[in-house]
Amino acid sequence: MDLLQELKKHNKRAAAKLITMVENRNPGYQEALKDIHKLSGNAYVVGITGPPGAGKSTLTDKLVKELRKKGKQIAIIAVDPTSPFTGGSILGDRIRMNDLSLDAGVFIRSMGTRGHLGGLSESTKAAIKILDVYGAEYIFVETVGVGQSEVEIVKNADTTVMVLVPGLGDDIQAIKAGIMEIGDVFVINKADREGANRTKAEIEMMLDFSNKEKRPSVQMAVAVDNKGIIEIIDEIEKHKEYLIDTNKFHHNRIESTKEEIVEIIKGYILDKIFNNQHINEELNQLTKDVVERNVDPYTAGDLLLKNIKL
Amino acid sequence: MENPIRVLVAKPGLDGHDRGAKVIARALRDAGMEVIYTGLRQTPEQIVNAAIQEDVDVVAVSILSGAHGTLLPRIAELLKQQDAEDILFVAGGVIPDDDIPELLTSGVKAIFTPGTTTTETVEFIRNNVRK
Ligand SMILES: Nc1nc2c(ncn2[C@@H]2O[C@H](COP(=O)(O)OP(=O)(O)O)[C@@H](O)[C@H]2O)c(=O)[nH]1
Ligand SMILES: [Mg+2]
Numbered sequence: 001m002d003l004l005q006e007l008k009k010h011n012k013r014a015a016a017k018l019i020t021m022v023e024n025r026n027p028g029y030q031e032a033l034k035d036i037h038k039l040s041g042n043a044y045v046v047g048i049t050g051p052p053g054a055g056k057s058t059l060t061d062k063l064v065k066e067l068r069k070k071g072k073q074i075a076i077i078a079v080d081p082t083s084p085f086t087g088g089s090i091l092g093d094r095i096r097m098n099d100l101s102l103d104a105g106v107f108i109r110s111m112g113t114r115g116h117l118g119g120l121s122e123s124t125k126a127a128i129k130i131l132d133v134y135g136a137e138y139i140f141v142e143t144v145g146v147g148q149s150e151v152e153i154v155k156n157a158d159t160t161v162m163v164l165v166p167g168l169g170d171d172i173q174a175i176k177a178g179i180m181e182i183g184d185v186f187v188i189n190k191a192d193r194e195g196a197n198r199t200k201a202e203i204e205m206m207l208d209f210s211n212k213e214k215r216p217s218v219q220m221a222v223a224v225d226n227k228g229i230i231e232i233i234d235e236i237e238k239h240k241e242y243l244i245d246t247n248k249f250h251h252n253r254i255e256s257t258k259e260e261i262v263e264i265i266k267g268y269i270l271d272k273i274f275n276n277q278h279i280n281e282e283l284n285q286l287t288k289d290v291v292e293r294n295v296d297p298y299t300a301g302d303l304l305l306k307n308i309k310l
Numbered sequence: 311m312e313n314p315i316r317v318l319v320a321k322p323g324l325d326g327h328d329r330g331a332k333v334i335a336r337a338l339r340d341a342g343m344e345v346i347y348t349g350l351r352q353t354p355e356q357i358v359n360a361a362i363q364e365d366v367d368v369v370a371v372s373i374l375s376g377a378h379g380t381l382l383p384r385i386a387e388l389l390k391q392q393d394a395e396d397i398l399f400v401a402g403g404v405i406p407d408d409d410i411p412e413l414l415t416s417g418v419k420a421i422f423t424p425g426t427t428t429t430e431t432v433e434f435i436r437n438n439v440r441k
């Protein structure tokens with residue numbers, strides 16, 4: 001099967017196989033991505049993030065069903081960055097999206113952490129491009145929002161929906177510390193539970209102090225009961241219009257593409273260091289010297305860089 | 311680092327028990343596999359569609375309902391229709407010995423009855439998964 005030709009014809013298996021190829025870093029994956037890149041860039045990417053158990057998968061399921069009523073082609077990438085680097089993992093986001101498995105207009109893919117740091121972000125980016133060429137008009141990327149690697153993943157999104165729940169307590173502190181900045185639309189899910197209004201007020205206050213150019217709105221939802229879904233879609237659409245009207249859409253994509261290129265360069269250089277036995281040995285030796293205060297780390301870095309053939 | 315074997319674990323049929331499916335999901339995870347767990351009450355269509363999208367190496371279903379006679383061959387048939395017979399299809403659960411030969415000819419590659427240890431299941435998958 002010529003995967004690229006088949007992908008262009010909206011072949012599900014080809015899309016699935018290409019994502020595997022990238023995830024596994026199988027030979028030829030970069031060549032495939034070169035062609036795919038040129039054909040991509042049409043899908044609108046929505047990030048769904050928030051703490052574990054907030055209802056992200058349930059909400060995604062409902063948002064997608066609503067968009068399907070409008071006939072939109074959808075892909076969902078459910079990323080679990082908390083799965084361990086080594087050893088197995090259980091990816092369970094599909095449990096909440098089982099009806100969608102029967103809809104030919106929806107493609108769902110689960111991704112866990114594999115051996116390499118930063119690898120998940122690269123794989124996510126690639127999966128977005130593949131599903132874009134496959135024909136998805138909206139791509140939802142669900143990921144747990146608790147740390148740096150998740151923020152990296154969310155950066156691939158045009159609009160990011162931050163899903164929170166009533167009575168966050170200590171969580172709010174963690175969210176304050178930067179993660180708050182990445183939400184374009186805020187959702188208090190499980191609004192059927194006590195404390196939703198207070199949490200809303202807390203979030204609203206926090207957003208009043210944020211320096212985002214566009215003040216995000218805070219929506220209430222009960223995802224399990226399909227409540228508040230249309231309003232969230234409206235907010236996503238409004239944010240999309242805002243990005244396009246202010247030319248930020250283009251600007252953001254330039255920024256994230258620049259970052260993509262920088263990441264490729266970093267990966268390339270790290271590869272030169274860590275996959276070269278000679279350099280590796282030198283690094284180990286220099287590390288000892290630095291610990292013993294015979295050499296300083298700046299000089300050690302200079303010495304190593306001189307020996308790397310780019 | 312070697313890439314993990316990807317397995318779709320599902321529980322077809324109408325009964326509401328997914329203990330068996332959870333036990334197998336955990337065992338496969340502990341053996342280093344990447345498990346996509348889809349939970350209860352899956353139809354054969356849902357299972358096979360998910361398997362294709364997830365591009366899994368293995369489909370493992372847990373079945374208790376007594377409906378194995380229709381559900382398992384149906385999954386095998388749908389995999390065939392999708393040209394996905396290279397996906398290793400295995401099942402576990404309370405299945406009478408008499409029914410096993412017919413299920414095996416229908417396309418199920420192995421049946422693990424309650425006596426089978428999870429180690430045996432893991433071994434079988436490792437030895438028979440597509441390379
Ligand atoms: N009470 C209530 N429970 C919900 C709501 N939305 C989701 N849940 C439940 O919360 C649990 C976690 O949901 P899930 O979508 O898997 O969360 P995720 O980890 O953020 O993807 C599940 O048991 C859902 O049924 C809601 O609006 N209200
Ligand atoms: Mg989830």
